[in-house]
Amino acid sequence: MKVVCVGGGPAGLYLSILLKLRDPSHDITVHERDREGSTYGWGVTYWRGLLDKLHEHDPESARAIEASSVRWNEGVAHVGDLTTRQPGDEGHGIGRHRLLEILAERARSLGVRLEFDYGIAARDLPAADLVVAADGVNSALRTRYAHHFGTRIDTGRNRYIWLGTSKVFDAFTFAFVETDHGWIWCYGYGFGPEASTCVVECAPETWTGLGLDGADEAEGLILLEKLFAGVLDGHPLIGRPSGGAGAQWLNFRTLTNRTWHRGNLVLIGDAAHTTHYSIGAGTTLALEDAMALAGALHEQPVLSQALFQYEQERRRALLSVQSAARHSARWYEDLPRYIQLPPQQMFALLGQRHSPLLPYVPPQLYYRIDRAATRSETLRRLKRWLGPKVARTVHARTSGE
Known part of the structure; x- marks a missing residue:
């Protein structure tokens, strides 16, 4: 199969790696409009679950990424002159430049052609069996066919x-x-x-x-x-x-698309979807897109079926993440509602900002319910049951359903 990836970010590079690992005969080229090493961006975050998946799919690049990452397992909140610190899940950070360096080196070692300082015009798609639009939120390829993809951007x-x-x-x-x-x-x-x-x-x-x-x-x-x-x-x-x-x-622009593929053109990463930066999931989702697309192409002999499987799998996986991102963004937009709480309570609700229930319950009452739920399985189940129901009701009312 001849594959052209437009965009040399994590999604495009990792997809090229996985496709080559599954079938070295694939003819794969990654086009990146910027010069090699000129990427803008500081660090990206990810969690242990992603690292486990990276080790499962390509242990060599996973080891290099892990070795170049820093770790933390605490969160600190400074509110004015007050400070609170709480333990949390283990998080990881790696420089975006270093991540791309690792993925580019691995892709080259497997025989992928990397063409830097090489833009692809949206009106002139390259000849290939599959063209992957991995060119980010401002994707020129997606924009050209926005009417087909059903692109929506909420600011x-x-x-x-x-x-x-x-x-x-x-x-x-x-x-x-x-x-x-x-x-x-x-x-x-x-x-x-x-x-x-x-x-x-x-x-x-x-x-x-x-x-x-x-x-x-x-x-x-x-x-x-x-x-x-x-x-x-x-x-x-x-x-x-x-x-x-x-x-x-x-x-911040939250981007969604009604469909992610058109003929032999498929969207991946930020070209297909974005989630608010406050949940730190952008790079993780891009790499997971690459895993799902590579798996679907391997499992399905017909391209249209593979692209359909990829899109359905990723849409299902994104539902909870996109909901969490929307509520996280809203928490910060509603900051005055929470900022006057005692720091311990404010930080606890900061950690609960993904909850669809939180915007509709007085903050101090929610805090007390949350504390009680940690000691009661019945309350935990009630909280899990109410959250999605509230979210669906609000969605139906605001969308006119």
Whole structure:
């Protein structure tokens, strides 16, 4: 089979690896429009479940990824001058540049052709048995056929910016700072021995009130360093390598598609779907897409059947993740509802932000129910039963069903 992957991110590279491992005779080329090593991005997060899957599918690249990752098993929340720390599941962080380096090296070793600094025009699809659109949320291939894919983009309310810092966080760190214009907060996590990712977010009123809407990148970083001095310990924040007149503040876009394939063209990773960054699942989902597509192509001799199987499998797997991401994003948009709670309670509800029930129960009552549920199996079952029912009712009312 001749396969062309458009986009040299984790999804496209890992798919090429898995296809070559299953059948070395596959003719596979990965096209990436940027130069090799020029990727923008700090660190990505993942959890033990993904690492186990990586070891199952390709132990060699999994060992390299694990060796290049840092770990944490605690969360820390700073709310003003108060701090609380809680144990949690083991998380992992790896630099995006290092992850792509590992996957590119592995793909080359298996005979995959990597063509960097090589863009593919959407109107001129390459001749291949299968074309994989792995070119991200702004996918040119998906955009050209948006009417077929049924693409929908919902834009979030809050503003955010993705930064790096030389401060190495020893736990997944949250910091909430109150200003005269409202709250602003950051998520920080390590991804190497000398650096961390730091994502800053705030409501649009806070963003404009602080003057971040009109600040250039240098001015914005100076202001943010002052606001988060308590957690940065004198370390700088680092913007995009290319710099520029304006800082890269964005509104998160949740992207969905009615279908993920058209003829021999299939969507994968962020080209097919996005989930809010606050649940740290983007890279995991992209790699799991690659696993599912490679498996379907191996199991189904007819391409259309393989693509149908891949799409159905991944849609089912994404339902709970996408629901969690929507509720997580809403939790931050509704921050004033929770921020005045005692830090221990606020942090506990921060950990429960994926719950579809939380927005409809008074926060302190939810906290008491959650604490009681940890001691009662009956309450745990009731909580699990109510959550999906509330979510379905709200969805039906808001969608007009």
